[in-house]
Amino acid sequence: MSLPVHLVPTLSGVAEGSVVEVTGDEAHHAVAVRRLAVGEQVVLTDGCGVSVTGEVESTGKRVFTVTVSSVDVAEPATPRITVVQALPKGERGELAVEVLTEIGVAEIIPWAASRSVAVWRGERAVKSHAKWVSTAREAAKQARRSWFPVVAPLATTAQVTALVRDADLAVVLHEEGPASFASLSVPAEGSIVVVVGPEGGISPEELAAFAEAGVQGVKLGDEVLRTSTAGVAAVAALLSRTARWA
Template sequence: MSLPVHLAPSLTGVAPGETVEVTGDEAHHAVAVRRLRVGETVVLTDGAGTSVTGPVGSTGKRVFTVRVDDVRREPRPQPELVVVQALPKGDRGELAVEVLTEVGVALVVPWAAARSVAVWKGERAERSRAKWQATAREAAKQARRSWLPEVAALARTAEVVDLVAGADLALVLHEGADDALVHVDVPSAGRIVLVVGPEGGLSEAEVAALVGAGARSVRLGDEVLRTSTAGVVAAAAVLARTPRWG
């Protein structure tokens, strides 16, 4: 059975034999919801590549401690995968973030595409991004990731174009593309950007701007996937051709 994973503050410099304290909402969830007990072995990760394993030494209402038995430090996975996700309707955005986190995406960029039905403005934008961040955090623990994904602030098309221009490989999913994603050469390192359009599809102007910045327009297959599932399918297809899944 896999050990439970919890988030901790920075674990930089932590060594076996030391004690790590976890407080706040993370500790409350572990103690009050998961019923964490003294002596139970858990994994703590700081989300920046360091994880420790050890038994719980003490618990309180919003605090618990772990005695470190083992420390593991992992380099940031390469290549780094970024998914630009056009805003879906309802809670399908959180579904997309959850599964993208599970497959190993490093950064999710919510995108206000021209044909996005959902709209993020003002306080709603802050709340929606917070939901995506919380979803990513919980999915990362479930997937036992030592590097947590980030959720960027809402991006406009001009900002997505800049992301594409700075990528080592950028792919725009488009059902009308002549090239298939499976025929694209995938680099073993660097940054790969996948752009996923909204339910209404990408506008001609968006495709032209992204391709003009260096992206390749590609299709996954004959089927047209929903925006909340297209990203994870494309991410898996890309990662399957890298050392990360080799």
């Protein structure tokens, strides 16, 4: 049985025998909801590559402490994969974030594409972004990731175009894309960016801007995938060509 994972702000300087205190909402959920008990083994991570395993020494209303028995430091996975996700409608945005986190994406960038049905503005933008961040955090704990993904602020097409210019490989999913994943030269290291369009498709103007920036149009297959699941299919196809899935 896998040990429960809890996120802490930092594990800097922590070594075997150290006592780490967990407080706030993370501790409340562990103690009050999950009924964490003294003597139980848990994993703590800072989401930035450091994870520790240890035994629960004490619990309180919104606090528990862990005595560390082992420390693990993980390097960031390479190639680093970023997914630019056009805003889906309804709760499909959180679904996209969840599965992309589970598969190991390093960064998720919400994109205000011209044909996106969903619109983030004002208070709604703040709440929607917070939901994506929370979803990524919980999915990363479930997936037992040492490095949690970054959920960037909402990006415009111009910002996405600037981003893809610096990538070692950038692809945009499109039903008329001339390339296939089998034909791509996937870098062993560096950065990969995958652009996923909205339900209404990517506009000709956006496609032209991406092409000018060096983005390759790629077709996933004859089947039509939803925007919330297309990204994870594309990332899986790319990872199968790297040492990460060797």
